[in-house]
Amino acid sequence: RKEVEQDPGPFNVPEGATVAFNCTYSNSASQSFFWYRQDCRKEPKLLMSVYSSGNEDGRFTAQLNRASQYISLLIRDSKLSDSATYLCVVNKRGGGADGLTFGKGTHLIIQP
Amino acid sequence: GAVVSQHPSWVICKSGTSVKIECRSLDFQATTMFWYRQFPKQSLMLMATSNEGSKATYEQGVEKDKFLINHASLTLSTLTVTSAHPEDSSFYICSAPSIERGYEQYFGPGTRLTVT
Numbered sequence: 001r002k003e004v005e006q007d008p009g010p011f012n013v014p015e016g017a018t019v020a021f022n023c024t025y026s027n028s029a030s031q032s033f034f035w036y037r038q039d040c041r042k043e044p045k046l047l048m049s050v051y052s053s054g055n056e057d058g059r060f061t062a063q064l065n066r067a068s069q070y071i072s073l074l075i076r077d078s079k080l081s082d083s084a085t086y087l088c089v090v091n092k093r094g095g096g097a098d099g100l101t102f103g104k105g106t107h108l109i110i111q112p
Numbered sequence: 113g114a115v116v117s118q119h120p121s122w123v124i125c126k127s128g129t130s131v132k133i134e135c136r137s138l139d140f141q142a143t144t145m146f147w148y149r150q151f152p153k154q155s156l157m158l159m160a161t162s163n164e165g166s167k168a169t170y171e172q173g174v175e176k177d178k179f180l181i182n183h184a185s186l187t188l189s190t191l192t193v194t195s196a197h198p199e200d201s202s203f204y205i206c207s208a209p210s211i212e213r214g215y216e217q218y219f220g221p222g223t224r225l226t227v228t
Contacts, residue, residue, distance in 0.1 A: 004155075032215075043205050043219040044156065092158065099146050099158040099171075100207075100217065 003027060004103035006088050012109045013078055021073045021106045023088030030090040032098070033064050035073045038085045038105060047073075047086070075108075083110045114140050114210045118220035125196055125227055132192045133223045135162075135206030141186035142208035146217070147179075150203040162189040162206075196227040 006023040013019045025033075033050040048055065050062040050071055061074040071088055085105035091098040115138040125131050135145055145162040160170045160181055168181035180192040189208075193200055205222040209215040 041203075041224075043222045045219070046216065049216075087155070098209075098215075099161055100156075101158065102148075102156040104153075104155040 002103075003101045004088050004090055006103040006106050008104055008106060010107040010109050012111055014111050015078060015080055017078050018074065018076045019078055019108065020075075021086055021088075021108075023071050023103050023106075025069050025071065025088070025090045025101075027090060027092070027101070028069065029093060030101075032091040033071055034089040034100075035060075035062055035071075036087040036089050036102075038087055040085075044087055044089075044102070078108075078110050080110050080112060083108055114138075114208075114213065114216075114218045116206065116208050116218045116220040118204075118206055118223050120223060121221060122224040123226070125225070127197055127227055128195055130192055130194045131196055131225060132190055133204055133206075133225075135189045135191070135208070135220050137187045137208045137210075137218070140208070140210045140212060142189075142210070143186060145183065145189040145206055145208045147181065147189075147191050148205045148207065150205065150222075156205060159191075162191075164189075193225065196225070198227045201225055201227045 035047040036044040037047045038044040050064045054063045059076045063072045087105045088103040117136045119134045143164045147159045148156040150156045159174045162183045164183040170176045183189045206220045207217040209217045
């Protein structure tokens, strides 16, 4: 089983729609969870951390289910600028300054 | 947010030569930095953890004699790809966690290495 598994897509979504991504992770020792965004040939940028209680940042909502080892991201009112690859990320060993395990990413294309 | 730089941003080298990539945290100190590699259409893979004042720790399958890491100061880590081969061509990215910002990791812009 892959450490972090995501549907690679692509997801083709009309502007203004709501889109949801999911991922699963295999390492039960992971303590920190994130969604990153990566544009083509660029470094990943943190979109948001994910907490068990769920958290929201503007149009973005993230959820974590530790029992199922499942993480989700919801994007509402999608914009053209949301087109990117979304990476589900967990920390490797549960420490503070810890390396990260990345999923392969889900490619999102917002269409006008 | 915090800033991490990498140099060079891209490099082309001949097979058998060595290439050094620098990673700097510009406005914070980092006792730990991480080196990742990303092949086309693949996920970023952690290669090694760079530790200031001690040896780097390498992930399984990463050759420590091929990928030399030196954490020279609290703001600088270098990765040297020795005796590069075409299969080492990849996107190399470093990151540094900021303790002041709850260990949030800041990524450098990456170095695209092409070995001919």
